Amino acid sequence: MHITVKSKPRSSKPSVTTHDDGTFTIAVREPAIDDRANRAIQKALADQLGVAPSRVRLVRGQKNREKVFEVAGRA
Numbered sequence: 001m002h003i004t005v006k007s008k009p010r011s012s013k014p015s016v017t018t019h020d021d022g023t024f025t026i027a028v029r030e031p032a033i034d035d036r037a038n039r040a041i042q043k044a045l046a047d048q049l050g051v052a053p054s055r056v057r058l059v060r061g062q063k064n065r066e067k068v069f070e071v072a073g074r075a
Contacts, residue, residue: 005067009037016048
């Protein structure tokens, strides 16, 4: 299953918002340096979906605000 996420690194208020079209907006405090924001977004998405972070993999958008994650084991 592929999920599109709009990221907001260095946010003062971390949050996860689900949209009607199945996409997410995830705000994290971590900066987009040394992959810290991507790891925080991966963990937040895994928590939101109720899966282990190891089952969530960044497929596209490593250096962009719009990212695509693959979630293993979800249909």
